[in-house]
Amino acid sequence: MSRFIIPFILVFILELYTFFSLRTITRNKFILIGFWVLFVVVCMVFFYQMSLVQKGSRFSLNTGYAVALFLTFVTPKLVVFAILFLEDIFRVFETLFNYFKQDTTLKEAIPSRRKFISQIALGIAAIPFAGFVYGVIKGKYNFKVIKQQIVFDDLPEAFDGYTITQISDIHSGSFDNKDKIEYAVDLINQQQSNAILFTGDLVNVVAEEMHPWVDSFKKLEAEDGLYSVLGNHDYGYYAYDTNEEIQENHRKLEDIHKQIGFDLLLNESRTIEKNGQKINILGVENWGASRHFPKRGSLKEATKNIDDNAFNILMSHDPSHFDFKAVEVGRNGDKYNLNTVVDEPNIKDFEKKIQLTLSGHTHGMQFGIEIPFLNFKWSPVKYRYPKWAGLYKEAEQYLYINRGFGFLAFPGRVGIWPEITVIELKRA
Incomplete structure (x- = not known):
């Protein structure tokens, strides 16, 4: 102490x-x-x-x-x-x-x-x-639907007006009100988006935290499917002492994703086709600048079957992946080799264009000030994550950071409300 x-x-x-x-x-x-x-x-x-x-x-x-x-x-x-x-x-x-x-x-x-x-x-x-x-x-369950239209020059014409609902950072181990969670799930379905994308942190620590909430989230539905990735908390490093326990927790968590109906992407890709035209949904494991969190993401693996000129939407839990590039081969005393990395590029400089990246992780620190009509937002988390909430654009590539569905540590939200994001893709 x-x-x-x-x-x-x-x-x-x-x-x-x-x-x-x-x-x-x-x-x-x-x-x-x-x-x-x-x-x-x-x-x-x-x-x-x-x-x-x-x-x-x-x-x-x-x-x-x-x-x-x-x-x-x-x-x-x-x-x-x-x-x-x-x-x-x-x-x-x-x-x-x-x-x-x-x-x-x-x-x-x-x-x-x-x-x-x-x-x-x-x-x-x-x-x-x-x-x-x-x-x-009240604030921790004060769910807000934020609608964001994004225009692309290279969006396939068949996907003009395509909608995606993004949720992130469920952190089911913090929930204490089933009615509020049921309400939020209904709110997600009311958006009637073409696809639902979940960008990681289903639990706080262990897979069992999600058991009371599986039936609620099984009600999620979208015509083109539900896709998900893992966040840093999903690996269970905070709870277990051996790799065997970690792997068992990982297996349980994969099974929960399946029960809900999520297609869990572990450095993989899926293709959605309409009228002969395609977009790709990519999902990488956790990757970010912090040395305290596991680095398992691989853009190279996720895009190995993707054409160079394809339209790609990437799910990557930690927004620092957009800018951060590391060349490391582990650290002495690094528990479970969290940072064992071999030359993984960042998103914005990757050889294959990622038109849109969806992230979460920051929660907006669950504390801050936002005044939408003045386009003003502030949270102390900006000093740790310069890109921390909302839409960012660099070199014709977009990053959207969801403020999170749940909450962690502090059981509340002050000024930064839980978010359900609806993104509409538009062709220029």
């Missing part, structure tokens, strides 16, 4: 600032004592649950709600800290001015904290607090 010492000190500083702000507004001892009692209780719950994870227990719903409680309690206080810290900077200058320009002691020169500043700080902090509460109670 030593790694939590510095974060705890930082959180304690936030608590002090918030306490000083509260004390400016009220001197009620019950409120002030209750403030610290609540802080202690929240910290005890959080550290207890995290200690269970460190001892080898899997990340559970209880742990997720402990994380949610901690973030809901602490995050709004960043606002209080920012406002009061700015006030303190001005108070320092005011103190110096009073001390040198007036005949006063240092104690007399220090101005008191302004009540109205504290009221403003606490009032603004109430907004993210309410957002986190809503995100945990």
Whole structure:
């Protein structure tokens, strides 16, 4: 638990600032004592649950709600800290001015904290607090259908107007409301797309997490089929100690994809034909820039039976695959050889053109701000993944990143809602 010492000190500083702000507004001892009692209780719950994870227990719903409680309690206080810290900077200058320009002691020169500043700080902090509460109670199942039309010069004419529904990052081990999942599955079917593509992370850790939800997702239907790939969480590296256990989990997960009706593509391709014209659906295993996740994807394998001038739609879970290129042959101490790689190219520079890539993985960090009519979006995840949500275009190639269907770790969504994407292909 030593790694939590510095974060705890930082959180304690936030608590002090918030306490000083509260004390400016009220001197009620019950409120002030209750403030610290609540802080202690929240910290005890959080550290207890995290200690269970460190001892080898899997990340559970209880742990997720402990994380949610901690973030809901602490995050709004960043606002209080920012406002009061700015006030303190001005108070320092005011103190110096009073001390040198007036005949006063240092104690007399220090101005008191302004009540109205504290009221403003606490009032603004109430907004993210309410957002986190809503995100945990309602936001995680606040499914949004996002429609995106993409125009291509080389789209076969027979596929002009072809529609694809993309879902990603189901993370079934986090679900706790069957009615909401049934509603979302119905919402997907209501789109009546030609094909449904799932871009990985069916579970959090192990295949068994999906068992309660198979019957719900078996209801998915599309005339040209359902296609899927694996995400980094689907490999089970977080749960098992031997390769035999990992392979058994992988076999179970493949079987679940079949039960649902997904055609799981493991560095493979499928062809959809209409009126003698074709498009290809490609699917690669997980590939990305992070050394913590398995690298199993191979564009070369997935396209070995594909003509050079074909129209290709690729499913690749991690969007960093679009830009990232690695030439590695393993690492010492690399558990299960996650990064054993031999010269795999990135998507945008691949020898065969990939017109459209569909990814997920980022979840938009499940926290951020989006204002569609201003075309504005922001999330802290952008500093880890520059391409993190929505549509991107480079050199006549498109990347669409789904914000995720489910949720992980933090059992909620604040400003970045669960997404069902409907993409319409148009010919220029």
